[in-house]
Amino acid sequence: MDYNNGEPVRAGRIRAAEFVNQGKSYRVVYFKTDSSHGDYYTPDGKSIRKAFLRSPLEFSRISSGFSLSRFHPVLNTWRAHKGVDYAAALGTKVKVTADGTVSFVGKQGGYGNVVIVEHQSRHTTVYGHLSRFASGLRRGQRVGQGDIIGFVGMTGLATGPHLHYEFMVNAQHRDPLRAALPDAAPLDNTQKLAFQEATRSLTARLGVLRDTNLAKLD
Ligand SMILES: [Zn+2]
Structure with a gap:
């Protein structure tokens, strides 16, 4: 969340999240690969984005x-x-x-x-x-x-x-509507080191959050 005079003004970019799909839990972390580009990656550095958009137009x-x-x-x-x-x-x-x-x-x-x-x-x-x-x-x-x-x-x-x-x-x-789309390129070794450094505390905090939620459920 971004704040102005203590008031929340808009939701900032989600830095890390954990979600459950069909009983399996997934963690993703946002990582900037350069000054203008970033993506969501699994903790082991695999992009969750597809390399191709299905369509080149938003509304059509x-x-x-x-x-x-x-x-x-x-x-x-x-x-x-x-x-x-x-x-x-x-x-x-x-x-x-x-x-x-x-x-x-x-x-x-x-x-x-x-x-x-x-x-x-x-x-x-x-x-x-x-x-x-x-x-x-x-x-x-x-x-x-x-x-x-x-x-x-x-x-x-x-x-x-x-x-x-x-x-x-x-x-x-x-057929672009049916073809299997390749995954986006994974992080290279240099990026992976920076990624691990940047995401260590985020994933640790996710662990804390999960334990908190589980505690609430007990
Ligand atoms: Zn045509």
């Missing part, structure tokens, strides 16, 4: 799913739809679904304005029909999960504003 509806054969509304032919379309208002923010490096920013045929991002473990994501790109976005730029890379539009072959999103593993298209 799926207007066309992944399909090996669908009737294309502009081309008027049957062809594979190797991505997912999200209908959303023109200008809706598009977020990159995982940490990675931008490999393409520009126009490309039916995609219109498109951003392509390469990720760890040979994943690639594609964001098409954008109205515009995030300012200054360029090839080779490092991006973090959730960073805004562009805005929904209808450039290229599109009948209305929507985001066309593709998810590839080893250059093979996968």
Whole structure:
């Protein structure tokens, strides 16, 4: 909790928590990996976050799913739809679904304005029909999960504003709504030392809290 003149003003970030799911107890601790990024980790340093967001838009509806054969509304032919379309208002923010490096920013045929991002473990994501790109976005730029890379539009072959999103593993298209998503990278050895140092007292306090709660139940 953050305080102003002794009055609580808002809940601060939860630093450590213990929760029980299906009879199993889990502990998580918040740890900053650098000055602007942080995550929740188990006490042994494993991230509880997935490496990929399931969707690049917060509020949207799926207007066309992944399909090996669908009737294309502009081309008027049957062809594979190797991505997912999200209908959303023109200008809706598009977020990159995982940490990675931008490999393409520009126009490309039916995609219109498109951003392509390469990720760890040979994943690639594609964001098409954008109205515009995030300012200054360029090839080779490092991006973090959730960073805004562009805005929904209808450039290229599109009948209305929507985001066309593709998810590839080893250059093979996968359905992003069904594919198993890899876990976020664990802490490296240097980070792990700092993590253990920073979390020792927090996990000890969790232990005290748990004993207190158990005592109350007795
Ligand atoms: Zn599409």
